[in-house]
Amino acid sequence: MFDSVEDVEKKLHDQDYICGKNIATVVYLATKLQKPILIEGPAGVGKTELGRAVSRALGLPLIRLQCYEGLDESKALYEWEYSKQLLYTQMLRDKIEQVIGDAATLKDAAARIGEQDDVFFSERFIVPRPLLRGILSEERVALLIDEVDKSDPEFEAFLLEVLSDYTVSIPEIGTMEAKHIPLVFLTSNDSREMTDALKRRCLHLYIDFPGEEQELAIVNLKVDGIQQRLAEDIVKLIQSIRKLDLKKAPSISETLDWARALMVLNADTLEAPLVEETLNIILKYEGDIHKAQMELSKLLQEKGAESPGPEAEAGEKPAATGTPPRKSVLH
Amino acid sequence: MQKKIVDFTNLLRKSGVRVSVAESLDAFAALDELSLDDRELFKDALRATMVKRSDDIPTYDRLFDLYWSGFHDALREQLGQATGGLPDHVDLDQLLEALRQMLENMDVDLSDLAKAMLSMDPNQLEQMIRDAADETGIERIQNLLQIGFFSRRMIEQMGLEGAGGDLRELIDQLREAGMGEEELEQLGRLMQAVQDAVRRSVRQFVEQELDKQNHDYLERFRRESLQEKSFYNLTEEDIRRMRELVARLAQKLKNVITIRRKRQRKGKFDLKGTMRRNMAHGGIPFELIFKQRKKERPKLIILCDVSSSVANVSRFMLQFVHSLQEAFTKIRSFVFVAELGEVTQVMRDNDIYQGIDQSLDGGGVVNVYTRSNFGFAFHVFWRDFLSAVDSRTTVVIIGDARNNYNDPRAWCLREIHRKAKNVVWINPEAPGAWGFGDSVMDRYLPYCDVAEECRNLKQLSRMVDRLLL
Numbered sequence A: 001m002f003d004s005v006e007d008v009e010k011k012l013h014d015q016d017y018i019c020g021k022n023i024a025t026v027v028y029l030a031t032k033l034q035k036p037i038l039i040e041g042p043a044g045v046g047k048t049e050l051g052r053a054v055s056r057a058l059g060l061p062l063i064r065l066q067c068y069e070g071l072d073e074s075k076a077l078y079e080w081e082y083s084k085q086l087l088y089t090q091m092l093r094d095k096i097e098q099v100i101g102d103a104a105t106l107k108d109a110a111a112r113i114g115e116q117d118d119v120f121f122s123e124r125f126i127v128p129r130p131l132l133r134g135i136l137s138e139e140r141v142a143l144l145i146d147e148v149d150k151s152d153p154e155f156e157a158f159l160l161e162v163l164s165d166y167t168v169s170i171p172e173i174g175t176m177e178a179k180h181i182p183l184v185f186l187t188s189n190d191s192r193e194m195t196d197a198l199k200r201r202c203l204h205l206y207i208d209f210p211g212e213e214q215e216l217a218i219v220n221l222k223v224d225g226i227q228q229r230l231a232e233d234i235v236k237l238i239q240s241i242r243k244l245d246l247k248k249a250p251s252i253s254e255t256l257d258w259a260r261a262l263m264v265l266n267a268d269t270l271e272a273p274l275v276e277e278t279l280n281i282i283l284k285y286e287g288d289i290h291k292a293q294m295e296l297s298k299l300l301q302e303k304g305a306e307s308p309g310p311e312a313e314a315g316e317k318p319a320a321t322g323t324p325p326r327k328s329v330l331h
Numbered sequence B: 001m002q003k004k005i006v007d008f009t010n011l012l013r014k015s016g017v018r019v020s021v022a023e024s025l026d027a028f029a030a031l032d033e034l035s036l037d038d039r040e041l042f043k044d045a046l047r048a049t050m051v052k053r054s055d056d057i058p059t060y061d062r063l064f065d066l067y068w069s070g071f072h073d074a075l076r077e078q079l080g081q082a083t084g085g086l087p088d089h090v091d092l093d094q095l096l097e098a099l100r101q102m103l104e105n106m107d108v109d110l111s112d113l114a115k116a117m118l119s120m121d122p123n124q125l126e127q128m129i130r131d132a133a134d135e136t137g138i139e140r141i142q143n144l145l146q147i148g149f150f151s152r153r154m155i156e157q158m159g160l161e162g163a164g165g166d167l168r169e170l171i172d173q174l175r176e177a178g179m180g181e182e183e184l185e186q187l188g189r190l191m192q193a194v195q196d197a198v199r200r201s202v203r204q205f206v207e208q209e210l211d212k213q214n215h216d217y218l219e220r221f222r223r224e225s226l227q228e229k230s231f232y233n234l235t236e237e238d239i240r241r242m243r244e245l246v247a248r249l250a251q252k253l254k255n256v257i258t259i260r261r262k263r264q265r266k267g268k269f270d271l272k273g274t275m276r277r278n279m280a281h282g283g284i285p286f287e288l289i290f291k292q293r294k295k296e297r298p299k300l301i302i303l304c305d306v307s308s309s310v311a312n313v314s315r316f317m318l319q320f321v322h323s324l325q326e327a328f329t330k331i332r333s334f335v336f337v338a339e340l341g342e343v344t345q346v347m348r349d350n351d352i353y354q355g356i357d358q359s360l361d362g363g364g365v366v367n368v369y370t371r372s373n374f375g376f377a378f379h380v381f382w383r384d385f386l387s388a389v390d391s392r393t394t395v396v397i398i399g400d401a402r403n404n405y406n407d408p409r410a411w412c413l414r415e416i417h418r419k420a421k422n423v424v425w426i427n428p429e430a431p432g433a434w435g436f437g438d439s440v441m442d443r444y445l446p447y448c449d450v451a452e453e454c455r456n457l458k459q460l461s462r463m464v465d466r467l468l469l
């Protein structure tokens, strides 16, 4: 368990997840109040990763349920293992004949088989899916219900039932209750709005794109051996690109991809041709790329005139006093 | 504190943020787990428990600042100014310490307010001001002219005059008890300043209250009226807000469609299919097969009049259908004034709002600065695009049918109607005006399966809903 909001921040950081107070506060409250967190925000801002990082930080096994259109109870909760049941009836044919024995009518025979129902509708023949596994687990688990907005509204209603009392009733077997209330994360990319009822059950966390400082910390953490100056350039540029009116703004994962690609290309600062050639890593639409290019040339015109000094050596740390001359896009 | 939170919750509700009772209880539970000194933490905790729609976050932020930080800080500042008014050489702490010692040995009878003023305790003073505000029914304040009235009522309610008297008496008593003249004078000045500070704070409180009430009112008014506001006179601000509203309405429709479609999707048990599939298992049905019913989604062709009189109807219709793309097999969009051109690609290549703006501007395919000519536009469509219309296509036309006395060429629409599944006409004018003046709506009506007035968002969204059935 976490001791305080600061403790959350620290322990998540130990798990390579950088977050500010706002995220830490909600996570802390969720563990204290034992409520699910509904995490919303654009794609690639670390919603899924937050669930993972918290489960690692608390040492809870992670059970993940990826949602999709058409996901239903049988895939999320449990399913009768129909073919196994059938297999058993085939293999037990002799026994069944004994049971039916000298039954006079078909109806009578069916009634006798009916008496043996619970042999075939028992836990033996159930395939537990993620939700049931999470609820029946002997130890406390973290349950990550990922991209719940992709599921259908009916599934949401069903989910709400499970999350309101953490019990599952299977008509043929009875009601099963959770031994430990799992720590639940639901993530949504906002492709549709979740119902109010579900939202009422959850604490709500909106994760937006990170600020400059935070994104820089993430880049430094996740891209091994990156030059400080390159990291700064990348993050600055990404941040200003996000301010443009784009069809799809670059996410953190795209920042990371870009940083890694530029490392491979041996860049140590960002320069215009390189940026232009690699823009397609962070932007997926022609129109967006075009806009970013215009922005870039504007930045270049503003900054380019200032300091066309000699290029800084690779590996040089920015000096504490005075700014070294740079030919990079942003300085 | 509890009461303050309850009040704040009510304020949120009044401004259109839905907060359930269970959620406000969560908020209390959350605050039990946190230290309340950290304002940001406090703000995050309240938000996580009570505000669940991202759309509501800006409203929450505004109200939080208005309600929580505003007044308390203002009061502290006023008190700070009161003590700052003392001459430099006076040591405030020393003065108050001397006062405390004197009071310990004296038997004085002070009102609670006088005590709070003496100790300059902002928390206590704030509470008293809030209580007085409740007593006077401050939530009834409606306009600037009432600020003076409510301030006076609150000051009376708090008994500020009486407390001032108490303090003057106290100074006399202190003089008798032997306090020095200079200290007495400073104390008198200080108390006067604190009194003024309280007075000013009360007024500030009332002003903020008025802001809050106005905020609620405006917010509610905007939300309600936007749906029924006529498309003919929208401000830029209206358009921006309506855009959000349309997005929300479209989302709702989308949820409805999934449910409708889901119902269809559950097919019947397919006996033949099951037997066939399980031949290999000796006819023992290991795999069950269900009939997949084919869902039929309409193809949509939408013809938007983008002349200035109708542009806004077209704007929101485009937003609707493009937000609901999944509901249709295919959408092709056209714009016209006199010429007609296709903007399907424009809509595809841009973000939805930019796509719409560009389309309304002619999409690079038509000139929008001419006079409307429906007949010509239909003729162009008939000539160049009729092959796109088939028996599964719904053609939606948005326009006022004001044809500037040109030839209506109704036969073009007749041909379109003959090939299409449906022709739907959305007209921002009331049916009473159809066919009068230069309106040729009456000439087109025989070839429309549905023709309706859509003057505002409410009517438009009802229309979209019908399209989806």
Ligand SMILES: Nc1ncnc2c1ncn2[C@@H]1O[C@H](COP(=O)(O)OP(=O)(O)O)[C@@H](O)[C@H]1O
Binding pocket: A016, A017, A018, A019, A042, A043, A044, A045, A046, A047, A048, A049, A050, A187, A218, A222, A252, A253, A256
């Ligand atoms: N705060 C963060 N700290 C560290 N890494 C992060 C952070 N946010 C995002 N990432 C990284 O960004 C990528 C995308 O995150 P992900 O959780 O998949 O996004 P989402 O689920 O919001 O679409 C992952 O590789 C993740 O490691």
Ligand SMILES: [Mg+2]
Binding pocket: A044, A047, A048, A049, A146, A147, A187
């Ligand atoms: Mg994810």
